[in-house]
Amino acid sequence: MITEWLETKFYAFILGSISCAFIFVHSIFMFENVSTANQLKSDNPSGATLAERYLILGNWPASKERDFTENTYEYLIAPKHSNH
Amino acid sequence: MNQRQNSYLRIFLRTLAALLLFTIIIINFKASIQAYSVLSLANTMNKIDENLLSSSGLIFDLVYFLLINLVILVTWSIFIVISIVSPLLKLKSGLESDLYWIIVVFLNITFAVALNSYLYPTSLVSYLRHSPLTEPSILTIMAIGLLVLFFRGLLRLISLKTLTVTSSILTVFLLYPWLTVEKKQNNTSNKPNIIILGIDGLRPDHLAYYEADKKLAPNLNRLLESFKIYKYAYTPQGRTYVAWMSLLTGLYPINNNVRFNLAPPETINKEIPVVNILKKEGYFTSYAIDERRFNQIDNSYGFDNVVGPKIGVADAIIAGFGDLPYLNILLQHPYSSYLLPYLYNNRAYGKAYSPSRFNETLVDSLDLTKPNFLSVHLCQLHWPYTSKVFIDSSQADWDGNYNHYMYKQMLKSVDTQVQGLFYKLSRKGLLENAIVYIISDHGESFNQNKHSANLTVNSSLPKTKSWGHGTNILDQQQSHVLLAQAKFKHNKVVSTPNVYQGNYSLIDIVPSIFKNLKVPYTEIGHLDGIPLPQEIEEEDQQRFIFVESSLPVKSINKSFIDKQEVMSETASHYELRDDGRAYMKLESYTNLVAKKQRGVYFKDWQLTMLPTKDELVLYNRKTNNIYTTDTYKGNFNWQSMLTALCMQYKNDFSFSKKEACLLAVQQYTGQTKDRHSDG
Numbered sequence: 001m002i003t004e005w006l007e008t009k010f011y012a013f014i015l016g017s018i019s020c021a022f023i024f025v026h027s028i029f030m031f032e033n034v035s036t037a038n039q040l041k042s043d044n045p046s047g048a049t050l051a052e053r054y055l056i057l058g059n060w061p062a063s064k065e066r067d068f069t070e071n072t073y074e075y076l077i078a079p080k081h082s083n084h
Numbered sequence: 085m086n087q088r089q090n091s092y093l094r095i096f097l098r099t100l101a102a103l104l105l106f107t108i109i110i111i112n113f114k115a116s117i118q119a120y121s122v123l124s125l126a127n128t129m130n131k132i133d134e135n136l137l138s139s140s141g142l143i144f145d146l147v148y149f150l151l152i153n154l155v156i157l158v159t160w161s162i163f164i165v166i167s168i169v170s171p172l173l174k175l176k177s178g179l180e181s182d183l184y185w186i187i188v189v190f191l192n193i194t195f196a197v198a199l200n201s202y203l204y205p206t207s208l209v210s211y212l213r214h215s216p217l218t219e220p221s222i223l224t225i226m227a228i229g230l231l232v233l234f235f236r237g238l239l240r241l242i243s244l245k246t247l248t249v250t251s252s253i254l255t256v257f258l259l260y261p262w263l264t265v266e267k268k269q270n271n272t273s274n275k276p277n278i279i280i281l282g283i284d285g286l287r288p289d290h291l292a293y294y295e296a297d298k299k300l301a302p303n304l305n306r307l308l309e310s311f312k313i314y315k316y317a318y319t320p321q322g323r324t325y326v327a328w329m330s331l332l333t334g335l336y337p338i339n340n341n342v343r344f345n346l347a348p349p350e351t352i353n354k355e356i357p358v359v360n361i362l363k364k365e366g367y368f369t370s371y372a373i374d375e376r377r378f379n380q381i382d383n384s385y386g387f388d389n390v391v392g393p394k395i396g397v398a399d400a401i402i403a404g405f406g407d408l409p410y411l412n413i414l415l416q417h418p419y420s421s422y423l424l425p426y427l428y429n430n431r432a433y434g435k436a437y438s439p440s441r442f443n444e445t446l447v448d449s450l451d452l453t454k455p456n457f458l459s460v461h462l463c464q465l466h467w468p469y470t471s472k473v474f475i476d477s478s479q480a481d482w483d484g485n486y487n488h489y490m491y492k493q494m495l496k497s498v499d500t501q502v503q504g505l506f507y508k509l510s511r512k513g514l515l516e517n518a519i520v521y522i523i524s525d526h527g528e529s530f531n532q533n534k535h536s537a538n539l540t541v542n543s544s545l546p547k548t549k550s551w552g553h554g555t556n557i558l559d560q561q562q563s564h565v566l567l568a569q570a571k572f573k574h575n576k577v578v579s580t581p582n583v584y585q586g587n588y589s590l591i592d593i594v595p596s597i598f599k600n601l602k603v604p605y606t607e608i609g610h611l612d613g614i615p616l617p618q619e620i621e622e623e624d625q626q627r628f629i630f631v632e633s634s635l636p637v638k639s640i641n642k643s644f645i646d647k648q649e650v651m652s653e654t655a656s657h658y659e660l661r662d663d664g665r666a667y668m669k670l671e672s673y674t675n676l677v678a679k680k681q682r683g684v685y686f687k688d689w690q691l692t693m694l695p696t697k698d699e700l701v702l703y704n705r706k707t708n709n710i711y712t713t714d715t716y717k718g719n720f721n722w723q724s725m726l727t728a729l730c731m732q733y734k735n736d737f738s739f740s741k742k743e744a745c746l747l748a749v750q751q752y753t754g755q756t757k758d759r760h761s762d763g
Binding site (some may be wrong): 008011012015016018019022023025026029030032033034037045046047053054055056057058059060061062063064066067068074075076077078083 | 101115116117118161173175176177179180183184186187190191193194197205206207208210211212213214215220277404407434435468470473474475476477479483484485486489643644692
């Protein structure tokens, strides 16, 4: 009986852990995206970099191979080509 | 209802609630990383006109969209409930059952997000895009796992025989759009297919015949090497709908009365002679375009077949809300053209737009038993330059000009799309006997210094560099377009390539079609265009070509187009009607015509009349010098251009009041009377 009780608890623990793992994975990646988006934000409402402007236009600047939210300083929008 | 059914019902409702919660979480997640939410756009629209959102057509479209979302979530919930009917483990307690249910729900959600991340990396909800979960092998394992769970559950509920029959029928139903036998055109008439391929915003100076880098558009450049190219071709107006209506009617906007995008329908004659005549000649007529926000040509214009997303104001709203994993995944299937008509094959919903899928939809819609008249317009080069996969960028090309940089990247994409389209057309036999025109409807300006004209007098002359298109006819990059033609036999170009140096217009295409098909002029009526010359000797160098501007909008004459700013500036000119579409208000239409720039080209010169200036502006495209007619001291006789411009627009609102025109019209009328009296 104790063995049965332990077995039940063990299975519940495993299933609970798997559920938590799912929540954890989703949360981590969502948080990472939000954090990256916040890092991209500048004072310029139209976007100061290629990646920021693309994001403002409603899309994430990434291909399968690469994420263009890194090294954004290489793609600064020139002030004369900015609205601000 | 017995206990088991009660239990399944409870699980179904619980699952539906979980999926709705997931949807809400996703929407909030998107809002946290986006600058503007869709609701803020709708809010802006509400502030401008309280009746703006009261259109029954718009309400229907939005309700239909919400209903489809609900149906998808209900179907998904049923799938999950069936998946837990036969668990993989022996579940001894209620807690274990609940936890098992949560895992299956999470597995489904994870698969949906991972698949969305794999298919559409630029989707805002593809947050798993760089995780191992998007590896094809992992996705396959997840898909197989989910299907195994589902079919295990289904076998517990129905017999194997029923399951086999139902699955087979469902599989055939779902795969049917792709289970087509490859057919070729069987056109027994000798009439050639007529194909007009438009590429939105394509600038000739980005193509090799204007000495641009060939690598920008290698396929187009290779194709154009064998085409007749009309080097100095202009659009009557740098706006898609207006340009296409001028092209299809062979008339300038002043004569076909289509003066703006979204023109009120009561001002337009939707009878397009070339469509009607070609239909009588046995043609199957098609119009295809992959974005509908500013071009309203549909079946009511006489075409047998129209391909593209649905037209309506709901487009912008649904595209904002539509970025959800299960909706994006559904767009892979052709049936979503009925379920999600605003998102399927919509270039404006760039994150899920597949150029090859659009090509396929288009070519599969053609009638292979008849000659085809196909007008197709591809819009990947239109702002905001978004796509399913982010550009393959080269940092070396970056010069700080976002619009121009993205434009060049998307040029590569549309170049690939054109190559794909030609390949499909040839596979279907549509280039066995065809006349093909490749055009652009307008150019695009990127406020580049090198395109500024040389001011010869003073700096009060208007700017010749600007942003966008349709706003400034002094900016040559806006009105200068590609116009090329070739005859195909057995998939090869048989006409002699040439580059013609005269001035031409998009209105010359329909006269050319009629000439090629030997349609008598008595059937056609008046046309402003002339048939395009086929030999250099046929060129008419004494021709006037007219160009006019569109709605002057300050908020689009910028590097970054702020949707809310545009809406604030322009919404007062538009109204939403019960068909769910936006149209320019009639009173605005009349007033805004008065604010147009009007210009004429003759040889290498352009003469422009501006609404805000009394001076006439003279520009030479060879020297890039700009003058006013008061200060021009050269030998060129611009007065003939003024006369032509005035005669063209003499009945236009406010134009005839210009003093310069009154004099020119009097002189012209006097000369005409003298010629008549001389006999």
